[in-house]
Amino acid sequence: MSAIEHIGGRGAAAPARRLPAALRGWGPAALFLAPALILLGLFKLWPIAAAVDASTGVFSPGGVRVGDAGLANYADVLADERFRQGLWLSLFAALAKVPVQVALGLGAALVLQANSRASALARAAMVSPMFLGLPVTTFLFAYLFDLNVGVVNAVLAGMGLPRVAWLTDGTAAQLLVVGLSVWRDVGLTMLVFLAGLAAIPPQTAQAARLDGAGEWCVLRTITLPLLARSFQFAVVLGTLASFQMLAPVLMLTRGGPTGATDLASFQIYEAAFVYFDLGRASAMSLVLLLGLMAVIALEIRWLTVRWTYE
Amino acid sequence: MTHRLSRRGLLAAGASAAALSALPRTGFAADPWKDVRGLDLELLIWDGGAFVDGMMAAVQAEWSAVGGGRLSFRKSPFGELDRAVRSANQGGVGPDVFLANAPNVITYKTLGLIEPVTDMFSQADLDDFFPVVREGSLIDGEFYGPSTNENGQALYYDRRLTERHGIEPPRSLADAWTWAQWLEVFQEIQAAERARRGTDRFWALYPNMGNTGLFFSGVYPRTAGAAGSKAWKMVSDDGMTTEGHLNSAESLAGLQLMQDIHHAHGIAPVSQQRDMFYNDQVAFFCGVPIYRNPILEARPEIELATAPIPYIETPVIHTGSFAWLVNRETAKMEEAKLFVKFMGSARGNDPIARGWSSLPIRRSMLADRPEFLEGPMKLFADATLEWSALRPKTPGFSELDAIWARLEADVVSGGEVKALTDDAVRRIDAQLRRYA
Numbered sequence: 001m002s003a004i005e006h007i008g009g010r011g012a013a014a015p016a017r018r019l020p021a022a023l024r025g026w027g028p029a030a031l032f033l034a035p036a037l038i039l040l041g042l043f044k045l046w047p048i049a050a051a052v053d054a055s056t057g058v059f060s061p062g063g064v065r066v067g068d069a070g071l072a073n074y075a076d077v078l079a080d081e082r083f084r085q086g087l088w089l090s091l092f093a094a095l096a097k098v099p100v101q102v103a104l105g106l107g108a109a110l111v112l113q114a115n116s117r118a119s120a121l122a123r124a125a126m127v128s129p130m131f132l133g134l135p136v137t138t139f140l141f142a143y144l145f146d147l148n149v150g151v152v153n154a155v156l157a158g159m160g161l162p163r164v165a166w167l168t169d170g171t172a173a174q175l176l177v178v179g180l181s182v183w184r185d186v187g188l189t190m191l192v193f194l195a196g197l198a199a200i201p202p203q204t205a206q207a208a209r210l211d212g213a214g215e216w217c218v219l220r221t222i223t224l225p226l227l228a229r230s231f232q233f234a235v236v237l238g239t240l241a242s243f244q245m246l247a248p249v250l251m252l253t254r255g256g257p258t259g260a261t262d263l264a265s266f267q268i269y270e271a272a273f274v275y276f277d278l279g280r281a282s283a284m285s286l287v288l289l290l291g292l293m294a295v296i297a298l299e300i301r302w303l304t305v306r307w308t309y310e
Numbered sequence: 311m312t313h314r315l316s317r318r319g320l321l322a323a324g325a326s327a328a329a330l331s332a333l334p335r336t337g338f339a340a341d342p343w344k345d346v347r348g349l350d351l352e353l354l355i356w357d358g359g360a361f362v363d364g365m366m367a368a369v370q371a372e373w374s375a376v377g378g379g380r381l382s383f384r385k386s387p388f389g390e391l392d393r394a395v396r397s398a399n400q401g402g403v404g405p406d407v408f409l410a411n412a413p414n415v416i417t418y419k420t421l422g423l424i425e426p427v428t429d430m431f432s433q434a435d436l437d438d439f440f441p442v443v444r445e446g447s448l449i450d451g452e453f454y455g456p457s458t459n460e461n462g463q464a465l466y467y468d469r470r471l472t473e474r475h476g477i478e479p480p481r482s483l484a485d486a487w488t489w490a491q492w493l494e495v496f497q498e499i500q501a502a503e504r505a506r507r508g509t510d511r512f513w514a515l516y517p518n519m520g521n522t523g524l525f526f527s528g529v530y531p532r533t534a535g536a537a538g539s540k541a542w543k544m545v546s547d548d549g550m551t552t553e554g555h556l557n558s559a560e561s562l563a564g565l566q567l568m569q570d571i572h573h574a575h576g577i578a579p580v581s582q583q584r585d586m587f588y589n590d591q592v593a594f595f596c597g598v599p600i601y602r603n604p605i606l607e608a609r610p611e612i613e614l615a616t617a618p619i620p621y622i623e624t625p626v627i628h629t630g631s632f633a634w635l636v637n638r639e640t641a642k643m644e645e646a647k648l649f650v651k652f653m654g655s656a657r658g659n660d661p662i663a664r665g666w667s668s669l670p671i672r673r674s675m676l677a678d679r680p681e682f683l684e685g686p687m688k689l690f691a692d693a694t695l696e697w698s699a700l701r702p703k704t705p706g707f708s709e710l711d712a713i714w715a716r717l718e719a720d721v722v723s724g725g726e727v728k729a730l731t732d733d734a735v736r737r738i739d740a741q742l743r744r745y746a
Contacts (some may be wrong), residue, residue: 061706061744062396062421148511148579149591168580168723254716257723258730273393274712275741 055282073283086264094242105189127187138251170260196230343376354405357385368661406640412633420705426452430651456654460669462690463627468612479617486618496577514577534564549704616686709741
C-alpha cells in the first residue's frame with residue numbers, strides 16, 4: 001500500500017506523525033533543493049568566496065600567497081588608469097555588441113519563424129559558429145582580415161575600395177573584435193527569440209488581424225511586447241558575453257593596437273596567467289563583477305516585462 | 311658579452327668531434343650511465359603533437375638503451391608551459407623533469423623550483439656547449455640544465471631572384487651588411503619585383519615578428535647599441551630594471567627602425583602571416599634552421615640561399631630553445647639528474663636536435679651534421695658561434711617577453727615609439743620588482 005493511499009484512509013492528521021522528521025516543515029523543500037544548492041555552493045559561491053579571499057592576498061610570481069594585502073589590491077586596481085580604461089572599453093564593447101546582436105538575432109528569428117526545411121537549414125547555419133572552436137574561428141579571422149594577404153581586403157581592393165588595417169588600426173580592430181563576437185553569438189540570440197516567438201499564442205495575432213491589423217501593426221503591438229522576456233534574457237546574456245570577451249582579443253589583437261582592445265577581461269587574464277598576480281587579478285575580477293551586476297540590474301529595470309500572454 | 315670562435319676553431323672542434331665520434335660509445339673513461347637505475351620518470355613537456363611525440367619516442371629508445379626506465383609525459387601547450395612549471399608542485403610533487411623555455415631557467419631558479427645539475431657536467435662538457443646553452447643555464451656558479459638545440463638566425467632567399475636584379479647579398483658573417491646597406495637593396499628589389507609582377511602585394515622582407523616575442527624582434531634595439539651598452543643589454547645587470555636600457559636613445563633608434571621598415575620605408579608587410587615567403591610574396595625571410603624543409607617543400611623550384619641578418623651597430627642574433635631541468639621536489643632526484651645529464655650528452659641530444667632540424671647543443675656534434683658545415687645552413691652555425699647573445703637574463707623574463715610582444719605589435723602598428731616604450735618600461739619594471 002502506498003503512503004498516499006494510507007494517508008487517504010486515515011484522515012489528514014495521521015500522515016504528519018508518520019513522516020520522518022527530515023521531511024516535515026521546510027524539510028522536503030530542503031531535501032529537493034539540496035542537489036542544486038550543493039552544486040551552486042561548490043561551483044559558484046565557493047569560487048567567488050575564494051576570489052574574495054585571494055583579492056586580499058599578496059602572491060609571489062610563483063603563484064603562492066606570501067602575505068595579506070587587505071584592500072590594497074582594490075586600491076591599486078581602482079587607481080590604475082589602464083584598468084579603468086579597460087572597464088570603459090568593456091562597457092563600450094557591450095553597448096556596441098548587444099544592440100547589434102539582439103537586432104540581428106530578432107531579425108533572423110522572425111525570418112526563420114516559418115517552420116520550413118529551408119529555415120531549419122538556415123537556423124543550423126546561424127547556430128554553427130557556436131560549435132566551431134573559438135580559437136579556430138579567431139585564427140581564421142586573422143587570415144581573412146589580414147591587411148595584405150586577407151580575403152576581405154582583397155575583395156575591398158577588387159571593388160576599388162581602400163584596404164583596411166583591421167588588426168592594426170584602433171577603431172577597425174575594435175569593430176573586428178566585436179564583429180567576431182557578434183558573429184559567434186548571434187545564433188544563440190536567435191534561438192532565444194525563436195523560443196519566445198513559439199510561445200506566443202497564435203490566437204492573439206489572429207484576433208488582431210480579424211480586427212484589421214496589418215503585419216507591421218501585429219509585430220509592433222503584439223509580437224514585440226510579448227517578446228519582452230526574450231529581450232530581457234537576450235540582452236542580459238549578450239551583456240555577460242561582452243564583459244567576458246577574451247579569446248578574440250587574446251588571439252587577434254592582444255589588447256592592441258595601442259590599447260584599443262585592452263578590455264578589462266583581457267587585463268584580468270594577463271594579471272592572473274601572464275604575471276601570476278592572483279591577488280590583483282581577483283580584485284580586478286570582483287570590480288568587474290560589481291560593475292557587471294550594476295549594468296545588468298539597470299538592464300532588467302529598463303526591460304521590465306509589462307505584458308504577458310498568460 | 312659576445313661569443314666568438316674563429317672558423318678555424320670551428321673546424322678544429324669539428325675534427326676533434328669526428329675523432330670522438332669514432333670512439334665506441336662505451337669507450338669513455340667510465341660508463342657514464344652505470345648509475346642509471348631504470349626508474350620511471352615523469353616529464354613535463356611542451357605539447358607539440360606528433361612532432362614532439364616522435365622526438366620523445368626516439369629519446370625513450372636511447373634512454374632505455376642505457377638502462378633508463380619508462381618516461382611518461384605531462385603535456386602542456388607552449389603558451390601555458392611557463393604557468394605549468396610554476397604551478398607544478400602546488401598540488402603535490404610534480405613531474406621529475408621539466409622541459410621549459412630556456413630563458414626562464416633563471417626564473418625557476420629564483421622561485422626555488424629547480425635543482426642544479428652542476429655535478430653532472432664536467433668543465434669539458436660546459437666548454438663544449440654552444441655559448442648560449444652554457445650561459446643561459448649558468449646562474450651563481452651553478453649549472454641548471456642543457457638546452458634541446460640551438461638555432462641561429464639568417465635571411466632565407468631565392469638566389470635566382472637576387473641574380474635577376476644583379477644583386478649579390480653577403481654570404482658570410484665577415485661580409486655582413488648593415489641596415490643602411492640592406493635598406494637600399496630591399497627597396498631596389500621590392501620596386502623591381504613589384505614592377506615585374508605588376509602588383510604592389512610583394513615585399514622585400516618578412517622580418518618574422520608578431521608571434522615569437524623577443525626571439526626575432528628583440529634584436530632591433532640590441533643591435534643599435536655597442537656590445538655591452540645599455541641598449542644591447544636591454545635589462546640591468548641584476549635583471550631587475552629595464553629603465554634606461556630598453557628606453558635608451560640607441561634602443562629607441564632600433565625600435566624606430568622596426569617601425570620604419572613597415573611604414574616609412576615600407577619594405578616589410580604589416581602582417582603576422584608567416585607563410586608569405588612560402589607563398590612567394592616576400593624576397594627575404596628572417597628565419598631559423600627548422601624553416602628550411604618547409605620552404606623547400608613549398609617552393610621546390612627555388613635556389614635556396616642565406617645571408618646574415620642586418621645590423622645597425624652590433625651584430626646580434628637570439629638563439630636557444632628549451633632547457634631540461636630537474637624538479638627540486640622530485641623523489642627521484644639522482645635518476646632525474648642522470649636523465650638531464652643524458653639529455654646533455656651527444657647521444658641524448660642528437661634525436662632532439664635532428665628532430666628540430668636544428669643545430670645540436672655541442673660544438674663537437676657538428677661534425678655529424680654536415681649540412682651545417684657548408685652551404686646555406688652553415689651561416690646558422692657561424693651566427694650561433696659568433697653573433698649569438700642571451701635573451702635578457704632576468705627572473706621576470708616571461709613577463710618581459712609578454713609586455714615586449716605588445717610593445718612590438720604597437721610599434722609595428724605605427725604607434726608613437728617613445729611613449730609606447732616608456733609605458734612598456736614602467737610596466738615591465740613593475741613586474742620585475744615582484745622578484746626583488
